[in-house]
Amino acid sequence: MTTANSPNGRRLTARGAKTRARIVSSAADLMFIQGVSATTLDEVLAASGASKSQLYHHFNGKEELVRAVVELVGQRVMERERDALGNVSTIRGLRRWRDALVQNNAVRHGAYGCALGSLASEVSDHDDLAREALAQLFAEWQGLLADVLRRLQDTGRLPSDASIEQLATGLMAALQGGYVLAQTARDVAPMVTSIDMALAHIESLSPR
Incomplete structure (x- = not known):
């Protein structure tokens, strides 16, 4: 067996x-x-x-089960994000990524927020092992966004002196903040606005 x-x-x-x-x-x-x-x-x-x-x-007990849930949810989210972002190299591609996340969240009227973000808000102050696992997952997700921005930089769509890590952090913050606002409003409109503002800033850096 x-x-x-x-x-x-x-x-x-x-x-x-x-x-x-x-x-x-x-x-x-x-x-x-x-x-x-x-x-x-x-x-x-x-x-x-x-x-x-x-x-x-x-x-x-429950604490150990929650850690297993973090691992499973992380696998689900990161598999989705690797597929969605792995070949993106344009602002248009980032907007398609945004559209997919918003449309998925709109099905629930934003009710439950980001699966990883929701876990982080509940367990980070109580379980260091779960918090560390979540931190690694968010770092990987942000790294995928940074990879997209580097591809934009490599093709001349972003200036060579643009701070990729800062831009990726800002985009991730806009995404997670958008999830929270959508969750409290039961409406994805704030999520759209927050991500679009981050993308508009990135696009504004493109050489004219």
Whole structure:
């Protein structure tokens, strides 16, 4: 029978790995909608169809489960962003990236914000391991934006003395701030405005 190592060092059978993945996926979905604090282990058990003994076989408690959720959500977000940004080399491409994020958020009227941002706001003050994992994920996301801006610079669309890291930080801040404003307003319009202002600034630096 196929086995694999779990993050806590336990050996998992294929069935065990599937059960663990189902628990983490169910917890991630619930925590995205309800928040980490409001999501109970009993709710996770009900949503995943797992037993209490199965949950505690894979996780020592809620804190460990939340860390697994951070890992899963990070994988989902970064896979999406790598696909979306990996070949972008124009302002138009960045606007298409913006459009896709806004349209996805509009489906929920901005209700739940950014999956990573929502986790960060709840766990960063309580769990250093989760905070560090989230910091690495945000750094990777910002790095993808910086790579796009370097490509713009390499093709002459940004001046050679433009500060790529500062621009990437500003664009990431505009994105995350836009998510928060959309979440509180239940309207994606503030998200559109904040990202567009950042993109307009970047475009204004282009040599005329």
